Amino acid sequence: MILAFVDHVDGAPTILSLEVLTMARRLAQEMAAPLDAVVIGPKGGSAAGIFTSYGVRALHVADDGRLAEYAPAAWAQSLVELVGREHPELVIGTASDRGAEVMAHLAARMALPLAANCTEVMPGDPFTVTRQRWGGSLLEEARVKGAVKLLTLAPHALTAEASPSRTDVATRQWTPRLEDKAFRVRIIPQVEADTGKISLAQARVVVGGGRGVGSAEGFASLEELAQHLGGAVGCSRAVTSLGWRPHSDQVGQTGTRIAPDLYIACGISGAIQHMVGCRAAKHILAINTDPAAPIVQQADYAVIGDVQKVLRAVNTQIRKVRGR
Amino acid sequence: MNVLTCIKRVPATAGHIALTPDGQEIDTRYLGFTISPHEECAVEEAVRLIEKHGGTTTVLTLGPEAATDQLRDAMALGIERAILLETDGREWDPAATAAAIVEAIQAERAAGRTYDIVMFGNESADSAGYQVGVRVSEALDLPCVTAIKALDVAGGTVNVRRQTESGWETAEVALPAVLAVKEGINLPRYPSLPGRLKAKKKEIERIKPEWRDGGLEKVRLKLPVQAAHSVEVLGKNGDVSAELVQLFRRLSLL
Ligand SMILES: Cc1cc2nc3c(=O)[nH]c(=O)nc-3n(C[C@H](O)[C@H](O)[C@H](O)COP(=O)(O)OP(=O)(O)OC[C@H]3O[C@@H](n4cnc5c(N)ncnc54)[C@H](O)[C@@H]3O)c2cc1C
Ligand SMILES: Nc1ncnc2c1ncn2[C@@H]1O[C@H](COP(=O)(O)O)[C@@H](O)[C@H]1O
Numbered sequence: 240m241i242l243a244f245v246d247h248v249d250g251a252p253t254i255l256s257l258e259v260l261t262m263a264r265r266l267a268q269e270m271a272a273p274l275d276a277v278v279i280g281p282k283g284g285s286a287a288g289i290f291t292s293y294g295v296r297a298l299h300v301a302d303d304g305r306l307a308e309y310a311p312a313a314w315a316q317s318l319v320e321l322v323g324r325e326h327p328e329l330v331i332g333t334a335s336d337r338g339a340e341v342m343a344h345l346a347a348r349m350a351l352p353l354a355a356n357c358t359e360v361m362p363g364d365p366f367t368v369t370r371q372r373w374g375g376s377l378l379e380e381a382r383v384k385g386a387v388k389l390l391t392l393a394p395h396a397l398t399a400e401a402s403p404s405r406t407d408v409a410t411r412q413w414t415p416r417l418e419d420k421a422f423r424v425r426i427i428p429q430v431e432a433d434t435g436k437i438s439l440a441q442a443r444v445v446v447g448g449g450r451g452v453g454s455a456e457g458f459a460s461l462e463e464l465a466q467h468l469g470g471a472v473g474c475s476r477a478v479t480s481l482g483w484r485p486h487s488d489q490v491g492q493t494g495t496r497i498a499p500d501l502y503i504a505c506g507i508s509g510a511i512q513h514m515v516g517c518r519a520a521k522h523i524l525a526i527n528t529d530p531a532a533p534i535v536q537q538a539d540y541a542v543i544g545d546v547q548k549v550l551r552a553v554n555t556q557i558r559k560v561r562g563r
Numbered sequence: 564m565n566v567l568t569c570i571k572r573v574p575a576t577a578g579h580i581a582l583t584p585d586g587q588e589i590d591t592r593y594l595g596f597t598i599s600p601h602e603e604c605a606v607e608e609a610v611r612l613i614e615k616h617g618g619t620t621t622v623l624t625l626g627p628e629a630a631t632d633q634l635r636d637a638m639a640l641g642i643e644r645a646i647l648l649e650t651d652g653r654e655w656d657p658a659a660t661a662a663a664i665v666e667a668i669q670a671e672r673a674a675g676r677t678y679d680i681v682m683f684g685n686e687s688a689d690s691a692g693y694q695v696g697v698r699v700s701e702a703l704d705l706p707c708v709t710a711i712k713a714l715d716v717a718g719g720t721v722n723v724r725r726q727t728e729s730g731w732e733t734a735e736v737a738l739p740a741v742l743a744v745k746e747g748i749n750l751p752r753y754p755s756l757p758g759r760l761k762a763k764k765k766e767i768e769r770i771k772p773e774w775r776d777g778g779l780e781k782v783r784l785k786l787p788v789q790a791a792h793s794v795e796v797l798g799k800n801g802d803v804s805a806e807l808v809q810l811f812r813r814l815s816l817l
Contacts, residue, residue, distance in 0.1 A: 309732075311707070334693070336710040336725065339686075343694035343709075347701035352658055352778030355686075355693045367782070372691055377580055377589070378785040379690075384778040391693070423706040429724075429731040440728065444816055468816045476600075479750070486747030492688070493600045493746040501814055510577045522814065524807075525794075533578040535794060540810060543799040549807075556804035557817065 240325060241267045243276045243295075244318060244332035244341065250278070250285030255333040257399035259392050260293040262360065263331050264402065267294060270362045272328060275299060277321055279314045280306045290408045292401035299325075302412045305422060309337060313421035315344030320415045322349065322387060329362070334391040342391050351385040356393040366390075374492030375518075376511040394496075395519070437471045439488065444470030445499045447490055447517070448478060451506020451527065451546055455483040460550035461505060467557045473497060475507050491516035506546040509534025526550070564618035564716070566609040567671075568682040569664060569696070570602040570637060572630040573689040586783035589689075598633045600746045601684030607751040608744060609682055610641035612716060618679075619643055621671075625663050627652040631767050638762035639754035645767045650774065657690070658777030661698035667770060668703060680721070683743040685710050692779075700741035708734055709743040 243263040245256040252260065260276065267274040273296045278284070283300040290298050301317040318341065322330060330345065332338040334356045346353035358378065359369040365382040371393050372379050383390065439445060446465040448458055458472065465472045473490040474483070490497055492512040498519035505526045507513060514537060517523065525538035526546050535541045542549050574589050575597040581590040598606065609620045622637040624630045625648040634645035648663050655663070668681065681703075683696030693709075700707030712731075713724040721740060725732050754762075797806045811817040 311709075336727075339693040340697065340709045343697035344701060344707075346658075346694060347661075347698040350658075352656065353692070353694055354779055356691060365780075369785070372689055372784070373576070373580070374688075374691070376576075376787070378787055380782040380785060382780040382782060384780070424708055424734055424736055426708075426725065426732045426734050428727070429733055431730045468811060470816075479747075482750060486750075489747070501811075501816060508578065511580060512576070524797075524810070530796075530799075537792065538794050541794050541796050542803050542807070543796065544801075544803070549803065552802050552804040553807045556808050557811075560808060560817075 240327045241270065241272050241274050242322070242325065242327035242330045243274065244330060244338065245276050245278050246333050246335055246337050247278050247280075247283065247286070250282045252286065252289055253333065253335065254399060255335050255338070255392075255394055257293075258395065258397055259331055259333050260290070260295070261397055261399050262392050264294040266329065266331075266360060266362060270328070275325065275327070277301070277318065279317050282307070284410050284412065287408055287410050291405045294402060294406055295408050296406065297409045297411055300410060300412045301415050303414050303417060305417070309426040310422045311337075311340045311424055311426070312344055313417050314341045315348060316417055316421045317415040318345045319348050327387060329366075329388045329390065331390045331392060334393055338391055342389060346389050349387065351387055351389050352383055353389040353391070354381055354383045355391045357390045358393050358396040360390060374512060374515040376492070376515045437469070439471050439473055439490070439495045439497055442471035442497065442499050444468040444501050444503070445473045445490070445497050445517075445520070446470055446503045446505065447473035447475065447507055448484070448505045449475040449507030450477040450481070452478070452483070453506070453547065457547060458484065460547060460554060463554045464503070464550055467554065470499065475513050504534050504538070505550065507534055508532050509537055564612060564616045564679045565621075565677060566612055566618065566680045566682060567621045567623060567668065567678040568602070568605050568609045568637070568642065570606065570622060570624050570633055570684070571599045571687045571689070572596050572624060572626045572633045573599050573687065580786065582784055582786065586785065587781070588784070596629070596632065598636060599684050599688040601686065601744060603751045604746050604748050605682040605684055605744050606637045606640055606642060607749045608714065611749065612680070613641070616716060621646060623664065623667060624648065625655060625660055625772070626650060634767055635762045635765070636754070638765055639758040640752060641758065645765065647767050647769050649769055649771050653774055654781050655774065656777035656779040657692035657694045658698060658779070659775045660777075661695045661702065662775065662777070663772040664695070664699050665702040666772065668699070670770070677739070679738045681705070681739075681741045683741065685743045685745045696741050696743040703741070705739055705741050706736050707741040707743070708736060711742055711744045712748055714742060714744070714748070
């Protein structure tokens with residue numbers, strides 16, 4: 240049996256979890272094994288319908304009032320119990336903060352290896368996987384051993400696909416035996432006022448600035464362009480390290496992953512750790528003084544020139560065409 | 564308060580990555596090395612905690628002799644002691660790495676040195692297993708929080724914040740604990756010259772752990788396939804604002 244560990248919001252699987260289910264369904268076919276899914280928490284069974292289009296045989300729901308809140312060790316212990324009872328050959332989860340954390344606890348508790356951020360999986364004993372290193376700018380082919388193979392799936396390694404054929408999903412609730420100690424860490428969501436700001440991850444346009452912007456004040460022209468285009472301002476790590484912008488603006492391996500229609504990279508060289516953060520952009524426009532900069536090679540459009548001069552001119556032009 | 568911070572030496576790659584001919588390693592002949600970014604912030608956070616609450620800080624790495632550079636970089640920022648778990652440069656998988664770190668912490672405990680916080684990066688930059696800290700916490704039976712973007716110690720507990728797509732989440736955890744932090748939790752300071760000089764002279768304690776098989780084995784590294792690609796240069800040094808406005812219109816952004 241293959242077990243997909245599904246992360247959910249009030250029972251509805253997250254996008255990354257649907258990707259996991261898609262991969263798990265594929266592997267189940269390849270291995271001629273049934274596919275089960277597990278959700279943790281009392282609301283876990285409320286979206287059971289979704290699982291019918293992913294070839295799921297049984298949906299296991301860990302039901303305990305204390306599991307309504309996210310508690311990494313308790314969630315992992317629930318999986319330990321299920322794995323001990325159902326003996327899956329493979330457990331696959333998301334590589335979200337939660338997925339990665341729960342799977343790591345599970346691996347430690349079962350003394351098993353865990354391959355994180357896999358993009359390809361070849362069953363066998365051992366399994367052979369391709370996994371991401373360096374945020375995806377480098378791949379590793381690796382062997383995963385152990386009686387149960389544990390993997391997390393890299394975000395967007397494939398597209399989630401509901402199958403047109405439906406299965407009957409049996410929902411099986413159980414109450415795992417959990418000591419109080421498993422709840423030493425309980426993660427509580429904070430309800431916060433919506434700032435109305437366009438978030439970097441969701442923006443349709445991102446105007447990103449690098450060291451070539453010259454100063455914190457230099458970002459004013461990027462802010463203006465972002466405003467004209469209804470976008471958000473991003474930056475490189477060089478800029479956050481200089482203290483010109485907050486880390487929440489950083490795009491890249493250790494920052495935010497963006498997926499806008501257009502990414503305008505201003506005075507950014509295009510280091511691999513930056514590019515893994517913006518490779519989901521539909522189009523990239525680079526503005527750089529150096530025609531040989533890596534970003535220019537990877538962009539769809541480029542303007543070779545001084546970022547402040549170029550932005551000043553285009554901002555003026557936009558104000559003019561808009562009659563302001 | 565006593566804080567132990569675990570760091571990893573990684574190549575400072577930039578514009579592109581080249582591999583060694585056998586595909587086993589990154590070709591580092593022309594590269595410098597650095598501390599993995601999340602761990603740079605872990606080091607800074609450890610130093611700040613001690614500045615605020617008093618106590619001692621120790622930094623630890625599992626790596627080759629050359630990783631003493633990164634230990635000294637951490638000491639230059641204000642960490643007092645350093646421990647090298649010296650390897651022959653071979654790859655250690657996350658389970659094996661965690662086991663060696665656990666043994667080192669137990670040896671510290673036997674020598675009368677206990678830690679209130681064992682600090683990790685959320686993931687190492689190069690191998691990104693997202694697990695060494697969690698494994699250490701489980702082996703030592705300590706609570707663990709990962710993906711931390713802010714922390715505050717008060718009395719015997721630590722309050723941590725994590726960022727989600729839609730906002731924040733928090734947790735209150737009793738110490739001792741294992742905490743794995745993300746870049747952005749702070750802006751690491753630059754080392755001072757006296758700090759550097761002091762770090763240079765410091766003794767580094769060494770342990771040589773035995774390599775072990777953790778069950779995850781690297782076969783080879785591969786570069787992702789890049790789709791063929793061409794760039795349209797809209798202009799060079801002239802006024803290209805008309806072309807840009809046209810482009811924005813074509814993409815329905817204006
Ligand atoms: C493990 C690790 C993780 C990292 N994670 C990230 C990450 O998440 N995000 C990230 O961005 N970086 C990350 N980095 C850092 C990355 O390697 C680069 O150092 C960084 O992206 C460089 O930023 P930059 O392009 O702004 O600066 P530089 O590389 O200095 O480039 C400046 C560019 O500006 C151009 N320029 C200069 N003057 C002008 C001008 N007047 N007009 C127009 N152009 C001009 C130059 O030609 C150059 O191309 C990471 C590094 C490591 C080792
Ligand atoms: N070789 C190592 N030596 C010391 N600490 C390490 C080592 N490898 C990983 N770590 C720590 O464990 C964290 C998570 O690593 P990983 O599980 O590889 O993503 C890193 O951010 C470091 O804090």
